[in-house]
Amino acid sequence: QNSVSVDLGNLTQYEFLALNSPLNLSDGHARQELTAGQARIVEELPALWADALKRPVAEVEADARSAFFGLFGQHSYPRGEGRVLACYSSSVAMEIFARSLATVSDAIGLIHPTFDNIPDILRGVGLELLPIEEDELHHGDLDPYLMSRVGAIFVTTPNNPTGRVVPQERLRALAEQCARYDVVLALDTCFRGFDTRAHYDHYEVLRESGCRWVVIEDTGKLWPTLELKIGWLVSAEDVGLPIEKVYSDILLGVSPLIMSMVRRLAEDAAGGGLAELHEFIAGNRALLRSALADVPDVHFLDPGSRASVERIGIGSRSNLAVWSALSEHNVFALPCQKFFWADPARGEGILRIALARPPASLAMGAAALRTVLSES
Numbered sequence: 612q613n614s615v616s617v618d619l620g621n622l623t624q625y626e627f628l629a630l631n632s633p634l635n636l637s638d639g640h641a642r643q644e645l646t647a648g649q650a651r652i653v654e655e656l657p658a659l660w661a662d663a664l665k666r667p668v669a670e671v672e673a674d675a676r677s678a679f680f681g682l683f684g685q686h687s688y689p690r691g692e693g694r695v696l697a698c699y700s701s702s703v704a705m706e707i708f709a710r711s712l713a714t715v716s717d718a719i720g721l722i723h724p725t726f727d728n729i730p731d732i733l734r735g736v737g738l739e740l741l742p743i744e745e746d747e748l749h750h751g752d753l754d755p756y757l758m759s760r761v762g763a764i765f766v767t768t769p770n771n772p773t774g775r776v777v778p779q780e781r782l783r784a785l786a787e788q789c790a791r792y793d794v795v796l797a798l799d800t801c802f803r804g805f806d807t808r809a810h811y812d813h814y815e816v817l818r819e820s821g822c823r824w825v826v827i828e829d830t831g832k833l834w835p836t837l838e839l840k841i842g843w844l845v846s847a848e849d850v851g852l853p854i855e856k857v858y859s860d861i862l863l864g865v866s867p868l869i870m871s872m873v874r875r876l877a878e879d880a881a882g883g884g885l886a887e888l889h890e891f892i893a894g895n896r897a898l899l900r901s902a903l904a905d906v907p908d909v910h911f912l913d914p915g916s917r918a919s920v921e922r923i924g925i926g927s928r929s930n931l932a933v934w935s936a937l938s939e940h941n942v943f944a945l946p947c948q949k950f951f952w953a954d955p956a957r958g959e960g961i962l963r964i965a966l967a968r969p970p971a972s973l974a975m976g977a978a979a980l981r982t983v984l985s986e987s
């Protein structure tokens with residue numbers, strides 16, 4: 612067994628290695644087959660193109676926002692000018708938020724663990740990062756020292772890779788503490804679509820709390836749209852950050868064709884597609900867990916997660932050695948050191964498997980993982 616292990620710079624570099632494999636179980640992007648309803652929307656694209664040519668982009672955008680935010684129960688999203696900014700991806704939205712925060716603050720609290728492009732983007736604009744352990748975030752008020760040191764706190768909910776959701780009353784308490792310290796509360800909700808526990812109206816809670824806030828919403832992990840996506844950068848009226856100015860430094864706007872595609876996908880989801888997606892992911896999660904059920908020293912670390920990824924504890928095995936052995940089978944998982952951006956050693960015995968994949972691919976990948984784990 613080739614136990615040479617590779618330790619790359621960040622998680623996305625591992626994901627690049629998997630991009631051309633039919634057994635890519637690495638990135639959290641949607642790579643399952645189109646449903647019949649979604650395939651019909653692909654057929655509609657030429658008509659959506661013609662429709663977008665005839666209508667003002669503001670109208671097309673408003674329709675896309677209404678369908679997407681309404682689908683996930685976010686009825687109180689802001690309607691005012693410049694309050695919801697469409698970006699090419701949630702990472703572009705993240706970069707704009709980070710640059711605007713760095714004009715007024717030099718430190719931010721960040722949930723730990725989480726996907727490493729978030730700390731990388733924040734460090735990239737010169738911000739000092741203070742970790743907020745996920746358990747601490749869910750337990751109660753945050754450390755007063757941290758709250759007096761930072762200009763914002765950043766929370767991914769549902770979190771990546773754990774799938775853990777900040778419940779409504781916890782969000783309210785967090786937002787109220789942020790209001791007391793005048794700290795911006797920023798949320799990355801890119802996995803929200805998978806978990807109905809994240810479908811309470813976050814914008815109503817945020818508005819009622821009186822805190823300054825930013826939310827990054829993402830269409831990119833839900834539907835298999837060949838990376839056509841929108842990251843929405845949503846902000847409070849009095850957020851006190853030059854978000855619109857920095858946005859205008861980066862882009863003028865997202866294609867109305869993509870906005871219309873997102874609207875139609877959200878409409879299809881509202882008509883039954885979302886429930887279908889939840890069942891699909893649950894089925895793949897069950898497939899993976901049963902394939903590994905009798906392998907010694909294998910643990911499913913997030914039993915309650917509904918996100919489109921699954922963390923697997925592999926005991927004392929080296930996840931980099933397992934990753935390498937899997938890659939010999941042309942199967943690609945994601946080693947979890949880099950999610951623990953402040954303490955990578957805590958990710959050593961953990962792999963993440965993507966669930967938004969064709970069941971047949973997942974089954975073959977799970978069988979290869981079972982073989983590799985049984986040999987190590």
Ligand SMILES: N=C(N)NC[C@@H](O)CC(=O)C(=O)O
Pocket residue numbers: 623626637638639640702726728771
């Ligand atoms: N801008 C970056 N690095 N994009 C990768 C990111 O979307 C993957 C991800 O979030 C996940 O695999 O969970």
